[in-house]
Each structure stands twice: as C-alpha cells, then as structure tokens.
Amino acid sequence: MPKTVALTGNSACAQAMRQINPDVVAAYPITPQTTIVEEFSTFVAKGLVDTEYVTVESEHSAMSACVGASAAGSRVMTTTSSQGLALMWEVLYIASALRLPIVMHNVNRTLSGPINIHCDHQDSMGARDSGWIQIFCENAQEAYDTTIQAMRIAEDNRVRLPVMICFDGFIISHAIDRLDLLDDDVVKKFVGDFEPAISLLDPEKPVTVGPFDGLYGYFFEFRRAQELATLGSLPVIAEIGKEYGQVSGRHYGLFEAYKLDDAELAVVVMGSTAGTTKVVVDKLRDEGVAAGMLKIRSYRPFPATEIAEALSGVKAIAAMDRSLAPGAIGSPVFQEIRSALYDNSERVPVIDYIYGLGGRDVPPTDIEKVFSHLAQIAKTGKIDQVVNYLGLRE
Amino acid sequence: MSWDIKNIKKWKSADHPAGSTIPVGGNAIEYKTGGWRSEQPHWLEDRCTHCMICWIFCPDSSIQVKDGKMLGIDYDHCKGCGICATECPKDAIQMEEEEK
Numbered sequence: 001m002p003k004t005v006a007l008t009g010n011s012a013c014a015q016a017m018r019q020i021n022p023d024v025v026a027a028y029p030i031t032p033q034t035t036i037v038e039e040f041s042t043f044v045a046k047g048l049v050d051t052e053y054v055t056v057e058s059e060h061s062a063m064s065a066c067v068g069a070s071a072a073g074s075r076v077m078t079t080t081s082s083q084g085l086a087l088m089w090e091v092l093y094i095a096s097a098l099r100l101p102i103v104m105h106n107v108n109r110t111l112s113g114p115i116n117i118h119c120d121h122q123d124s125m126g127a128r129d130s131g132w133i134q135i136f137c138e139n140a141q142e143a144y145d146t147t148i149q150a151m152r153i154a155e156d157n158r159v160r161l162p163v164m165i166c167f168d169g170f171i172i173s174h175a176i177d178r179l180d181l182l183d184d185d186v187v188k189k190f191v192g193d194f195e196p197a198i199s200l201l202d203p204e205k206p207v208t209v210g211p212f213d214g215l216y217g218y219f220f221e222f223r224r225a226q227e228l229a230t231l232g233s234l235p236v237i238a239e240i241g242k243e244y245g246q247v248s249g250r251h252y253g254l255f256e257a258y259k260l261d262d263a264e265l266a267v268v269v270m271g272s273t274a275g276t277t278k279v280v281v282d283k284l285r286d287e288g289v290a291a292g293m294l295k296i297r298s299y300r301p302f303p304a305t306e307i308a309e310a311l312s313g314v315k316a317i318a319a320m321d322r323s324l325a326p327g328a329i330g331s332p333v334f335q336e337i338r339s340a341l342y343d344n345s346e347r348v349p350v351i352d353y354i355y356g357l358g359g360r361d362v363p364p365t366d367i368e369k370v371f372s373h374l375a376q377i378a379k380t381g382k383i384d385q386v387v388n389y390l391g392l393r394e
Numbered sequence: 395m396s397w398d399i400k401n402i403k404k405w406k407s408a409d410h411p412a413g414s415t416i417p418v419g420g421n422a423i424e425y426k427t428g429g430w431r432s433e434q435p436h437w438l439e440d441r442c443t444h445c446m447i448c449w450i451f452c453p454d455s456s457i458q459v460k461d462g463k464m465l466g467i468d469y470d471h472c473k474g475c476g477i478c479a480t481e482c483p484k485d486a487i488q489m490e491e492e493e494k
Contacts, residue, residue, distance in 0.1 A: 099413030160412060198415055206419030213414065218405065222414050225407040 002180045002248070009140035009172035012179055013079070013105055013165075014039035016147035018049055019187035022103075023074035023194075026054035026065035030084040031117045032169035033107040037079055059084035063091035070100035071209045073199030075151070078102065081169060082109035082123045089127070095162045096131030097226060098209060099197075101154035102162040104132075105147070108271065108322075109169040110358045118359020119169040121271065121322040124299075125332050127164065131226050133233055134300040136270040137167040138256075140177035145250055148182070151191050152240050159233040160197060161226075166299075168272040170359065182248055190247055230301050237298050254303040256295040257310050259285060263292025265374040266311060268337050269320040270296045273355070273362050277320075280367040291371055296333070304340035311341060315378035317350045318370045320390075324354050330387045349383045355390035366390050397421065423471070427454065431474030433489040435467055441486035448478035448487060 007015070014036050017025070025044075027037040044053040054069075056062045059080055070076045080088060085106055095102050106127075110120040124134055133153065137143040143165065150163040167173065182190075198207045213219050238254055245251030256274070259281055260266060269277050274295040284291035294310055296302075311317060319338070321331030329335065334352035341348055353370050356362050370390065377383055397418040411417050444464050449457040456472035458465040467478075479487040 097414065197412070198417075205417075208416035208419075209413070211414060211416055218402075218410060218414070221405065221407045221410055225410060225412070228407065229412070 002182055004178065004180050006176050006178055007140060008035070008174050008176050009143045009167055010035040010107070010174065011039060012140045012144040012177075012181070013147050014043070015181055016144050016187070017077055018043045019182070019184050020075075020077065020148065020151050020191050021049045021188070022051055022077040024052045024054065024066070024069035024076045025078060026056050026062045026069065026076075027078045027080070028056055028059050028062045028084060030059070030081045032109055032119075032173045033079045033081040033084070033105065035173070036105060036107070059087040060091060063088040063095065066102050066104075067091060067095050067098065067100060070095070070102050071098065071198065072201050073196035075155070075194040076100075076102045077104065077151075079105040079107070081107045082111055082117075085123045085127060086111060089130075092127055092130040092132060092162075094210070097222065099160040099226070099229065100162060101151075101160055103147070103150045103154050103165070104162065105143075105165045105167070107169045107173045108166055116358040117169070119171055119272075119322070120357045120359070121166070122324070122357075124164065124166045125323045125325070128300055128332065131161065131230065132300065133159075133161055133163040133230065133237070133298070135163065135165055135237070135298055136296060137165065137172065138272060138274045138295060139179075140172055140175075141179040141250070142252075143167040143172060144179060144181065145244060145248065145252065148187055148190060149237075149240050149244050149252065153233065153237055155194055156233075156236050156240070157197065159229060159236050161229055161233060166271070171272040180248070180250075186247055190244070234298065234301050234303055237301075252297065254298045254306055255310070256297060258293040258295065260292035260294055260310060260314075262290060264290040264315045264378055265371055266292045266294060266314040266317045267320060267367065267370055267374075268294045268296065268307075268311075268317060268333060270299060270333065271322060273320060273322070273367075276362055276364055277367050280364045280371065283364070284368070284371055289371065289375070302336055302340070304336070307337070308340045308344055311337075311348070312344055312346065314348060316374040317341075317348055318353050318374055319350060320370070321352055321354045322356045324357060330354075334387075349377050349381070351377065351383060351385070352387045353390050354387065354392075360391050362391065399424065426470045427473050428470045431469075431472060431492050433474045433476060434469070434492050435472065435474065435476065435478055435487050436490055437464070437467055438486045438488065441484045443484055443486075445483065447481050447483065451477045451481045453477065
C-alpha cells in the first residue's frame with residue numbers, strides 16, 4: 001500500500017534513492033542539496049542499501065567517479081546544486097557523450113555572485129546544452145516520482161543518456177510537503193534490473209570507452225547521434241510517465257496543461273511557481289477570466305511541436321523565466337516558447353517575465369499582474385514590452 | 395562483435411556505436427601513429443647487443459623482437475620520441491630527422 005507521509009523534497013528524493021538502491025553514489029554536499037546525500041549516506045551506514053558510497057573531494061571528482069562507475073556497468077546516481085553543477089561542467093558533457101545513464105538531482109540554486117544560496121534556474125540553464133535530459137518538478141511528490149522514472153528513462157536502450165532532475169532549492173527541497181511513497185517492492189519492480197550496454201569490467205566483451213577522435217574527425221557525427229538520441233527520448237519519457245501512472249495513480253507527460261483547452265491567456269512556467277500559478281488560474285477562472293497554464297516538465301528535450309499545439313488558440317502568452325540571460329533576446333524559456341510558436345499559422349503575442357532570481361519570492365499577486373498584462377495585450381493586440389521583470393525594484 | 399573499420403571515414407551518425415565506444419579489444423595496432431614522427435630512430439645492428447633495454451622502455455611497443463633478438467623498428471607505430479636512443483647503452487639507435 002502506498003504510504004502518505006510528510007517529508008521535505010530532499011528527504012523524499014533520498015527515499016527514492018533508497019528504493020532504487022543504486023550500485024554507486026559519488027556525491028559532494030552543497031546547499032541546498034546537502035540533506036539528500038546526508039540522509040542517503042545514513043541509509044548506507046545502516047546497511048539499508050547495497051550502494052558503494054564514494055566520498056569525493058569535489059563535484060568535478062563526483063561526476064568523474066560517476067562516469068567511471070557507469071562505464072564499468074553500474075547503476076549510478078548523484079546529486080548537486082548550483083556551484084557544484086558548475087564545477088562538474090566539463091564532465092557533464094563527457095557523461096552524455098559516452099551515453100552513460102547517470103541520474104542526478106540538481107536542486108536549483110542560483111550561481112554566484114554575489115553569493116546567494118537560494119532558488120533560481122540559472123544553474124540548470126547553464127547545462128541545458130550539455131546533452132543531459134532535464135526534467136523540472138513542481139513539488140516534492142513530483143521530485144520523488146521523477147527520480148524513479150528518471151532511472152528507467154536513462155537506462156532505456158532507446159535512450160541511454162544521463163538525466164538531471166531539477167527542483168527548486170528550499171521551496172521544494174526544504175519545505176515539508178505531503179506526498180505518497182510507493183512500496184519498496186513496487187519501486188524495485190518498476191525500475192527493474194540494470195543490464196548495462198557496456199561494461200569495462202566484463203573481460204568477455206572488451207570495450208574502449210572515450211577513445212581519441214582527433215585526427216580522422218568523427219566528432220560531428222557523434223554529436224549529431226547524441227542529438228538524435230536526445231530527441232528520441234521524448235516518446236520514452238512520455239511512455240514511462242504513463243506507465244508510472246499505472247502503478248502510482250499519478251500520470252506524467254512531457255508537460256502539464258492546466259485549464260488550457262479554452263484559455264485565452266496562458267502562462268508557461270517550470271518548477272514550484274507552477275503551483276502558485278494554478279492557484280491564480282483558479283481564482284481568475286472564478287472571476288470569469290479564461291486563464292490557463294502550461295507547465296514544462298521535459299525541458300531537455302524540449303517538446304516544441306506538442307507545446308506549440310497545446311498553446312494554439314490562446315490570445316496572449318507569458319513565458320516565465322527564473323533565469324536571466326544577459327545580452328540575449330529574453331531568457332531561455334521565452335526564447336524556446338517563441339521559437340516553437342513561430343511556425344503556427346496564427347501569430348500569438350508572447351512576452352517574457354523574468355522572476356524569482358536569487359530566491360526572490362513570487363506571491364500569487366505577482367502572477368496576477370502577469371495575467372493582467374496578458375489581458376491588456378490580448379485586448380489591444382499590441383505588445384508594449386517584450387521582456388519584463390516580476391518583483392524587481394527599479 | 396565484428397569491427398570492420400575499412401570505410402570508417404564514410405560512416406554516418408548511425409554507423410558509429412553509441413557513445414563513441416570501440417566494441418572490441420586489441421585493435422590499437424590498426425591505429426597508425428607513425429605519421430606523428432618528426433625524428434626517426436635508426437638501428438645500427440652491428441652495435442646492438444640485444445640487451446632489450448629499448449624494448450622495455452618503448453612506450454609504443456614499436457621495437458620488433460623475436461626469440462630474444464631485436465629485429466628492427468615498427469615505423470607504422472613509432473612516434474619518434476627517442477627514448478630508445480637515449481636509453482641504449484651502446485648507441486645502437488640514433489635519431490635522424492624525418493624525411494618528407
């Protein structure tokens with residue numbers, strides 16, 4: 001029987017890791033991710049898992065150890081945040097290029113400076129082209145559920161790519177939330193046994209991992225193959241989300257459309273702000289405003305065609321960016337959404353709202369301001385300002 | 395697992411194994427590194443005592459040996475590092491500039 005519990009997002013993810021029982025975890029603590037590895041290392045010490053827990057001296061080493069362990073044929077997990085993800089940088093590209101099914105939580109925190117430990121998505125955005133699958137979560141339940149699905153997605157032979165589970169630091173990681181945990185044996189059965197495609201430790205099937213490409217030059221072909229694998233993971237993410245729904249009662253897709261079918265004003269959002277937005281959408285619906293929301297779950301790969309279809313028919317769209325790309329035309333979610341809509345026959349006005357940087361709080365009244373702005377654009381058909389800032393003092 | 399790389403320069407994205415792995419062992423011999431050389435070792439057979447010091451030191455397994463006797467140098471793989479010439483106690487290997 002599923003168990004209803006009150007846990008922080010980090011505790012929920014530590015429980016998911018315990019139930020998955022990975023062969024190797026190599027991790028380095030960093031706020032706000034620390035309590036995941038702290039709790040998981042307790043499980044290791046108590047013998048509740050069979051995991052070889054590698055205490056490394058940095059995140060660069062953590063990801064390097066994960067790459068080695070995964071190439072050796074192990075089921076591998078790790079977790080990080082912010083500066084830790086940044087320190088993993090060059091190894092992230094190697095993990096994905098070698099097609100190693102590593103699963104990692106990235107508990108979203110901004111990047112310094114000035115030093116700030118609170119939430120935004122700039123850390124994940126820095127790694128958006130690293131070849132990792134990136135799935136964003138709205139709350140602790142989703143972070144728990146996505147961890148279990150991520151293992152299956154990463155190890156699926158049609159995918160074989162590392163997966164980054166992104167969820168908001170402190171807001172999700174440290175707030176206690178109500179959620180349902182699956183039984184241990186249900187998770188064990190869902191995740192299944194890992195049959196590695198390659199193993200450096202198998203003398204019967206010798207393999208070279210990470211050879212020098214240099215002089216002949218196949219790099220371009222490899223990178224393209226990696227792109228094809230990433231795009232090919234879209235139906236697998238959807239399929240596994242659906243299968244997870246069958247065992248848990250909680251169904252997952254590539255994105256969530258909330259009251260979007262007949263919506264005229266739509267907000268596109270990722271992470272915990274989706275929860276706040278749903279409250280605002282409900283309130284506006286009660287007031288007779290045709291408000292709706294689209295929550296992106298799979299950000300990499302980006303389900304552009306499906307999202308463009310889901311947003312067709314609305315009159316104005318605001319893309320919410322919890323990151324700021326200096327010198328770009330708006331921030332990443334906006335760029336992606338506007339680009340995805342470009343081929344739609346109808347030209348819908350799209351604006352960017354940059355919000356919540358460095359943990360700046362996002363109350364429902366701020367989201368209401370976004371919808372008011374959208375209502376004005378839908379009425380006049382004119383965009384007064386493309387890139388906007390929510391809750392910024394200026 | 396077969397690994398036929400005769401036409402590898404024409405392979406497309408889908409032809410390469412996932413993750414740029416090489417799915418067989420013992421194939422370093424197929425990767426010829428002789429072209430990297432700027433200096434070439436020359437073996438002076440009459441000075442050689444077959445002490446095998448060059449064979450021990452060569453980082454590229456390019457000293458050809460049979461039954462404890464040196465036979466020559468594998469120029470397909472020798473990168474011209476000159477360690478053999480430096481270590482040879484009898485100056486039986488000398489480095490000369492690579493001809494074009």
